[in-house]
Amino acid sequence: MPVFEPIDQFVLAQVMSAPYLGAEEERELVQAFQETGCTRARDRIVLSHGRMVLKAVKKMAGYGMSETDLFQEGQIGLIEALKRFDLGKRGEVEGDAGPAAGYRFATYASYWVKAMLNDFIMRNQSLVKMGTTAVQKRLFFKLKATVRAIEAEFPHLPRKAVIERAAVQLNCLPAEAAAMFDRLSNADTSLNLRVGESEDGAERGDFLVDPSDTPDVVVGRKIDNERRGSGLMAAVAELDPRSRRVVEARYLVDSDDVATLETLSFEFGVSRERIRQIEQKALQKLKRALSRPAVAPEPLSDGEVAVETIAPATKSFQIAEHAVVPANEEVDPAKVKHFLGLGMSASSIAAEIGAEAADVMAVIAQQNMRRSRMAHAA
Known part of the structure; x- marks a missing residue:
């Protein structure tokens, strides 16, 4: 925020002693500036209307702004009004009267001055x-x-009731009024402001909490994801060639390249239903393979716990005991759908959300079955 600074006394004296302009002289000066860009004509108009700017600045005193800055901004508004003022709307014809007949430059310029001051304060x-x-x-x-x-x-x-009434009067939502009232009632505070009197003491920013994971958690998650990925590929390699082809084409490619049941049925010369059965059986095998405990299991990261069972994604998937899943975390179908829309494969999604690839594949299969039923119903 600018530091408060009163208007220079010399400038103030010039403004207060400047003569007023008559209607005809004003018209000639405006015309001279607009047609030839005469700076002397511009300066005379700006100086003669300085009292109007000064009056508008005084009304803004409650915002704590520098009067010098506000006065200069108001003069910019005067010049902008001078460029845009339409002499044809002045209503100088003899016999005209009232606002409907036209207006002088000061009336038009006052709106520009106020607008410039408001924008500057904002x-x-x-x-x-x-x-x-x-x-x-x-x-x-x-x-x-x-x-x-x-x-x-x-x-x-x-x-609270006062804010609600104010919102009604100002034609806005109570939440909008409450938010603005909080902004206006609380000044900005620098995060570099020191806590205490010591020069080498902590700053306010030092006490902000970083919501991101600590480095050890990030490294642990990366190791876990790599382990899941290698385990998945090893399990897929154990499938028979046809099952492996179906799983890879349906789940281990980017979503833009996912093969349909019809495409695979044509490739193997069988029905779509047969491909679906092969897919379901292959997924069950992967579930069992990925949930088998290793001979020398690696230690779990802080983000995982060993559990006895996992709730099945569908009735078709029976999951073995001693499966490893993220602590207090289930596979969110909405997240899976979102990442599929981004073109990610099942294994990539599993690594992204910290879940078992087989669990993600089960969710994808369930979504595919649901879409298939809806298509048949239609």
């Missing part, structure tokens, strides 16, 4: 970007005043 109020929508901008400039008015009228009303 950009510099906080290091965190805020006020990116029309609702947020409205809340930023009106919420606190609305809350104060409601609290003055209903002094015993709880803060």
Whole structure:
């Protein structure tokens, strides 16, 4: 946030002593700038309307911004208005009266000055970007005043109820009003701010908790995934050639290259149902092979426990005892479906979610069967 700085006294004196412009002189200066880019005409218009900018800046005093910065931003708004002002809408024809007849430059420029000041305050109020929508901008400039008015009228009303009433008045959701009120009520705090008075003491950022896994957990998971992958490939190698071909074509390739039951039935000269039976039997064999305890089992990582049984993915899959699965973690069909959509194979998905490849394959088989039933029903 900019440091507060009052407007320079010399600049202030120039602004306050600048003469007002008459309607005809104003028209000539605007025309000279728009047609020829005359800087002297521009400067005279900007200086003569400096009081209007100064008045708008004083209204923004409650935001703690530098008056010098705000005044300069307001002058930029004046220049932008000068570029866009349409002389044809001034309504200078004799006999015209009222707003409908037209307006002077000051009326048009006031909207540009206010808009530039509002944008400047929104950009510099906080290091965190805020006020990116029309609702947020409205809340930023009106919420606190609305809350104060409601609290003055209903002094015993709880803060939550006050925020809800303010949301109704400002035409927004209570959650939006509550979030903006929290932002406005709490100033930004640097993570580099030291805790305590010692210069070499800890900073606030040192106390932030890192939610990611520790290096030993990451390494342990990688070792476990590699072990699962090698175990799966060894189990697949034990299948007969036809079963191995079906499993590899259905589960161990990227999802874009997965073979359909019809493709495999044509390749082996059998029915689709026969291919499905071969697939189911092969998956059962893989389940049994992967769940057999090794002669000298490797120690489990902290993220795994040995359990007696695993709940079957379908009735077709009977899982042997002493299977190893991640602690307190089941294969999530939604995750499997998501990674399949990304083109990942069953073994890659298993490594990604920390599950047994056979369990992932069982979920994929179940999803395939469900889609097949829906297709037949249709």
